[in-house]
Amino acid sequence: xxxxxxxxxxxxxxxxxxxxxxxxxxxxxxxxxxxxxxxxxxxxxxxxxxxxxxxxxxxxxxxxxxxxxxxxxxxxxxxxxxxxxxxxxxxxxxxxxxxxxxxxxxxxxxxxxxxxxxxxxxxxxxxxxxxxxxxxxxxxxxxxxxxxxxxxxxxxxxxxxxxxxxxxxxxxxxxxxxxxxxxxxxxxxxxxxxxxxxxxxxxxxxxxxxxxxxxxxxxxxxxxxxxxxxxxxxxxxxxxxxxxxxxxxxxxxxxxxxxxxxxxxx
Numbered sequence: 245x246x247x248x249x250x251x252x253x254x255x256x257x258x259x260x261x262x263x264x265x266x267x268x269x270x271x272x273x274x275x276x277x278x279x280x281x282x283x284x285x286x287x288x289x290x291x292x293x294x295x296x297x298x299x300x301x302x303x304x305x306x307x308x309x310x311x312x313x314x315x316x317x318x319x320x321x322x323x324x325x326x327x328x329x330x331x332x333x334x335x336x337x338x339x340x341x342x343x344x345x346x347x348x349x350x351x352x353x354x355x356x357x358x359x360x361x362x363x364x365x366x367x368x369x370x371x372x373x374x375x376x377x378x379x380x381x382x383x384x385x386x387x388x389x390x391x392x393x394x395x396x397x398x399x400x401x402x403x404x405x406x407x408x409x410x411x412x413x414x415x416x417x418x419x420x421x422x423x424x425x426x427x428x429x430x431x432x433x434x435x436x437x438x439x440x441x442x443x444x445x446x447x448x449x450x451x452x453x454x455x456x457x458x459x460x461x462x463x464x465x466x467x468x469x470x471x472x473x474x475x476x477x478x479x480x481x482x483x484x485x486x487x488x489x490x491x492x493x494x495x496x497x498x499x500x501x502x503x504x505x506x507x508x509x510x
Contacts, residue, residue, distance in 0.1 A: 247260060247267035254267065258326070258329075259273050259330040273330050273331045273334065274334075276327065276328070277330075277332075277335045278338075280314070280331055284314070284335055284365075285345070286371070287305070287310060287313045287314070288303070288310075288345065288366065289367045291305060291367065292367040292369070293370040293371045293372035293373070293377075297379065297380060299376075303366055303367065304364040304366045305364065306350070306362050311323050311332070344367060345365060345367055346367075346368060347363055348363075348366070349363060350362050412465065415465055416468045416472060419454065420469050420472050423453065423495070424478075426449060427479055428502075430442055430496075431496070442497065443495060445492045445494055446481070446494060446495060447492065449495060450466045454466060478499035479499075480495070480496055481493060481495050
């Protein structure tokens, strides 16, 4: 079945070699066909991937196109040899039997031959390079990706706002405590006769305590500090009073001064 015997001479079919009085399958061709199968499958997978990425018009390849791709991959490949032809035919048979490869027919390029058809091979397992796969993933899941990106933006904005508010209120508390200390010191200095006035000009307090802040932040912080100070009954804002002939709003400590705590001797 694998050869013919005529006039006492045995002639083996393509892909078979004579071993004594019988024809056996050429193992070299089998190995070659297996290697071609791997290369052909990879070529089809890559073509399918390029089609998905819009880089290729069609991912359905003929045997001639497959041979051309094989030659590009391995310029040393002798595609005109008889062994290659047999191995290539076997590889195509193997490819056709794969579950993720589709085989169809076309008459394109066979205009000079009636009833001629070419086989087209197409992979159902596209292989994409990383950037293309990422782009395809984004396109296929664009709604989810958009929602996820929007969620990240919203969370980032909220986190930034919360951090800013925390920093702002922390600074407000620090400045408020410094204001109280300054006003107490001014009252003590006035009571001791070391100062002519017990009050401090509003703008002087602001500029001294917020000298390192930019103008926009200084305005916002001082507005919050003043709001907190307005609820403190121990201090009073009055004015305008003339300071060096300039009318100014001033802050003054009005409550009894707190008694310093003394350490107990144990």
